[in-house]
Amino acid sequence: MAKIPINIDGTALEVEQGQTILEICQANGIEILTMCHMKGLGDVGACRLCLVEIEGINKLLPACTTKVAANQVIKTKTEKIKKYQKITTELLFAVCVSNGKCELQDLGYKVGMTHVRFPYLFPQCEVDTSHPWYVMDHNRCITCTRCVRVCSQVEGSYNWGVKNRGVSSRIISDFNTPWGESTTCTACSKCVHSCPTGAIWPKAIVQGQLTKSPQMIADLVERRKMNL
Amino acid sequence: MMHDLLSKICNGHGTARDVEMLEELSIYVKEASLCGLGMSAPNPLMSTLRYFKNEYIEQLKKSDAIKGGVHG
Numbered sequence: 077m078a079k080i081p082i083n084i085d086g087t088a089l090e091v092e093q094g095q096t097i098l099e100i101c102q103a104n105g106i107e108i109l110t111m112c113h114m115k116g117l118g119d120v121g122a123c124r125l126c127l128v129e130i131e132g133i134n135k136l137l138p139a140c141t142t143k144v145a146a147n148q149v150i151k152t153k154t155e156k157i158k159k160y161q162k163i164t165t166e167l168l169f170a171v172c173v174s175n176g177k178c179e180l181q182d183l184g185y186k187v188g189m190t191h192v193r194f195p196y197l198f199p200q201c202e203v204d205t206s207h208p209w210y211v212m213d214h215n216r217c218i219t220c221t222r223c224v225r226v227c228s229q230v231e232g233s234y235n236w237g238v239k240n241r242g243v244s245s246r247i248i249s250d251f252n253t254p255w256g257e258s259t260t261c262t263a264c265s266k267c268v269h270s271c272p273t274g275a276i277w278p279k280a281i282v283q284g285q286l287t288k289s290p291q292m293i294a295d296l297v298e299r300r301k302m303n304l
Numbered sequence: 305m306m307h308d309l310l311s312k313i314c315n316g317h318g319t320a321r322d323v324e325m326l327e328e329l330s331i332y333v334k335e336a337s338l339c340g341l342g343m344s345a346p347n348p349l350m351s352t353l354r355y356f357k358n359e360y361i362e363q364l365k366k367s368d369a370i371k372g373g374v375h376g
Contacts, residue, residue, distance in 0.1 A: 124336045135343070136335055163332050193325065194305055 080146040085153060097139035097150060098126055108152055109161055109186060111168070111179065112220035113140045114270055115294035117229055123220055124164050125183070128152050136160070162187045166194055168218050177286050179272035180218065197243065204249070206256030210268055210278055212247070217275040219245045223267035226293055235261040247275075266293060306330065306349065313360065316367045323360050327353055 079090045084097075084106055091100050096119070101108045112123040121138035128139045131149040136157070151157070165187050168180060201214035224236040224247065235258050239248045249255040268276050269288045277286055309326045312318050330346035330353070337343050353360065 121338060124338070127336060138338075160332055160336050163328070164336065195308065197305070 080144065082144055082147065083149045085151060091144060093144070093146075095144055097128060097137075097142050097144055100144060101139060101152065106152060108139050109183060110140065111183060111218070111272060112222060114222050114226070114290060116297035117222065117225045117270070117293070120221060120225070123168070123218075125161055127157060127160060129154055129157060158187070162189060165189055166192045177288065178274060199243075201246070204255045205279075206254035207258075207261070207263070208256065209263055209280075210255070210265070210276060212249070212255055213275050213277075214246055215275075216273050217247055218273055219247065220272060221247075222270040222272065223247065223276060226266045226270040230293060230297060231262060231264050231266050233260045233262050233264070236267060269293060306333075306346070310349070313363060313367075316363070318364055318367050320364060323353075323364065 078093050080093050082089055082091055082100075084101065084104070087104075087106075089100065089104060098108055098110070098113065098119075100106075108128070109125045110123070111125050112121075113119055113126065119138075119140040121141040124138065126139040127136040128142075129151040130137060130142075131151075139152070165180075165183050166189060168183075199215070201217075203214065204212040219238070221238060224238060227236045228234050235249055235255075237248050237250075239246050239252060250258045250260060255261065265278070268278060269290055269292055271277075271288070272290075274286060306326060306329055309318075309322050309329075313322055313326075326349070330350050333346045334343055334350070337345075
């Protein structure tokens with residue numbers, strides 16, 4: 077593949093065409109904050125945390141879904157981006173109980189969040205405990221759709237989906253039926269491991285004891301590619 | 305959330321910080337959103353803030369008078 081010159085945060089790089097800005101940054105040790113991105117899954121650009129500035133384009137673009145073009149001058153750490161990352165994180169926050177093991181909480185520390193200035197929406201969402209092994213708590217869901225993507229792209233069972241739009245978006249099982257009644261769910265637990273917060277968790281766990289291994293999904297995708 | 309802030313100001317419970325936050329949020333929504341709706345949705349609100357800033361200030365003064373000049 078053809079190599080093209082680009083510039084990220086003042087560093088000149090020679091990169092292969094067809095890669096996303098996020099892939100290049102991660103390969104070159106430039107930190108970009110992400111939430112809905114997960115290694116091994118397709119990107120959707122939903123969380124708006126990886127927004128970057130590109131010279132000559134008057135709007136901010138998400139690094140995870142934007143492919144590089146020749147001679148782009150990309151800035152990832154301007155004051156504006158830092159400010160927006162903070163607002164985005166604050167707007168995502170709910171009271172998270174997978175305390176200490178929550179990716180959202182880690183993100184809050186990274187952007188230097190001390191408190192939430194925006195009033196909580198406190199949506200009264202249901203908690204689906206119908207599944208024999210797992211629980212889906214919609215109150216803690218940030219609709220990053222990682223579970224939806226891991227279920228369709230990796231497991232291939234298409235159990236999870238999204239209903240409604242905007243603030244009323246909710247993750248649904250099958251045709252908006254209780255998870256326990258799902259005819260497609262294989263109880264593989266991939267959605268449990270991909271969930272960045274404490275929205276999907278195994279029943280046999282005490283609060284705060286939840287450990288997830290999101291790396292497992294990416295490893296699985298890589299191993300399948302090896303065609304053994 | 306922005307609608308709530310605006311209602312709060314209109315109802316006479318607003319503070320200068322609410323107007324600031326309204327401004328900050330409208331710029332954020334305009335620039336950081338994914339779709340065309342999000343990019344243009346704050347426009348009417350931003351126009352009022354740009355051209356009728358005085359009315360916001362007047363309303364805040366009225367709110368202050370009701371509250372006895374104490375900033376919330």
